[in-house]
Amino acid sequence: MADSAFFCSLSHEGVLAVRGSDAAKFLQGQLTCNLNYLSETQASLGARCTQKGRMQSSFRILLQGDGVLLAMATELLEPQLADLKKYAVFSKSKLTDESAAWARFGLANADAALTALGLELPVETDSVARNEALIAVRVSQGRAELWVPAEHADAVRSQLAAQLQQSELNAWLLGQIRAGIGQVMPQTRELFIPQMLNLQAVGGVSFKKGCYTGQEIVARMQYLGKLKRRLYRLNLEAAELPEPGTPLFSPSHNSAIGEVVIAAKADQSIELLAVLQAEAADSGDVRLGTLEGPGLHLLDLPYQLDRDREIQR
Numbered sequence: 001m002a003d004s005a006f007f008c009s010l011s012h013e014g015v016l017a018v019r020g021s022d023a024a025k026f027l028q029g030q031l032t033c034n035l036n037y038l039s040e041t042q043a044s045l046g047a048r049c050t051q052k053g054r055m056q057s058s059f060r061i062l063l064q065g066d067g068v069l070l071a072m073a074t075e076l077l078e079p080q081l082a083d084l085k086k087y088a089v090f091s092k093s094k095l096t097d098e099s100a101a102w103a104r105f106g107l108a109n110a111d112a113a114l115t116a117l118g119l120e121l122p123v124e125t126d127s128v129a130r131n132e133a134l135i136a137v138r139v140s141q142g143r144a145e146l147w148v149p150a151e152h153a154d155a156v157r158s159q160l161a162a163q164l165q166q167s168e169l170n171a172w173l174l175g176q177i178r179a180g181i182g183q184v185m186p187q188t189r190e191l192f193i194p195q196m197l198n199l200q201a202v203g204g205v206s207f208k209k210g211c212y213t214g215q216e217i218v219a220r221m222q223y224l225g226k227l228k229r230r231l232y233r234l235n236l237e238a239a240e241l242p243e244p245g246t247p248l249f250s251p252s253h254n255s256a257i258g259e260v261v262i263a264a265k266a267d268q269s270i271e272l273l274a275v276l277q278a279e280a281a282d283s284g285d286v287r288l289g290t291l292e293g294p295g296l297h298l299l300d301l302p303y304q305l306d307r308d309r310e311i312q313r
Contacts, residue, residue, distance in 0.1 A: 019067030045204035053217030
């Protein structure tokens with residue numbers, strides 16, 4: 001399914017809006033990504049961290065109107081709003097939950113459908129195309145998000161359904177896993193630093209932007225530390241999807257070595273992203289849930305970690 005053309009509703013995420021004349025300036029001191037890189041034709045991944053560099057949320061961010069929109073796991077939206085508002089008191093910024101104002105669709109191998117909507121989306125990841133109120137974002141090869149104002153949702157859904165098969169969210173998440181894009185979920189809030197999700201490898205961390213909450217820890221890890229835990233893609237022969245945060249074990253280490261990030265059903269198995277201790281992952285013996293749990297097999301990611309390239313952002 002992940003290799004065929006389809007669309008689905010991105011029902012698992014909400015939209016946080018930050019608007020006002022100080023919106024970008026305010027968020028520049030809060031987020032890992034560089035808001036100066038955003039434009040009408042460029043979006044970004046990013047995260048918000050604690051002072052200790054642990055990710056409270058991860059998101060996709062883009063410009064819209066008089067501010068920016070951030071799409072993140074729905075359950076993270078309310079606590080992020082509450083916390084961000086504490087710091088926005090002296091800023092000309094207004095923070096709101098705009099989830100109800102937007103319908104968001106995931107499209108796979110469906111550029112012709114976007115063209116029919118007047119959206120000529122470049123192939124480069126994070127590219128943005130706009131046509132009146134519609135916004136398309138390239139999230140990885142062959143995959144795009146379509147942002148639609150709620151009042152146009154039914155009409156656009158009908159247009160998509162006339163050209164594409166409608167699929168379940170699982171197919172979209174499988175594509176995300178194969179693209180190697182991790183995501184903070186409610187169960188993993190404040191568990192990972194950005195590099196553990198390889199966020200710096202997919203453009204979600206800027207090392208040239210200056211200070212933001214948690215920046216010292218994130219920068220130290222990049223420049224001085226050796227990353228001992230990072231994101232891996234794995235395959236699992238099992239019937240039930242493991243929840244985010246499910247522990248993974250290594251019999252050779254006789255201990256827990258990581259956690260599931262996200263998982264989705266593939267044709268005859270399950271594929272997932274997980275944060276693992278690199279040394280234990282390299283041993284090749286990874287188990288789900290317990291030391292005696294079902295075994296997992298490492299799969300390739302579509303990118304390489306390259307510190308020299310990453311620090312140029």
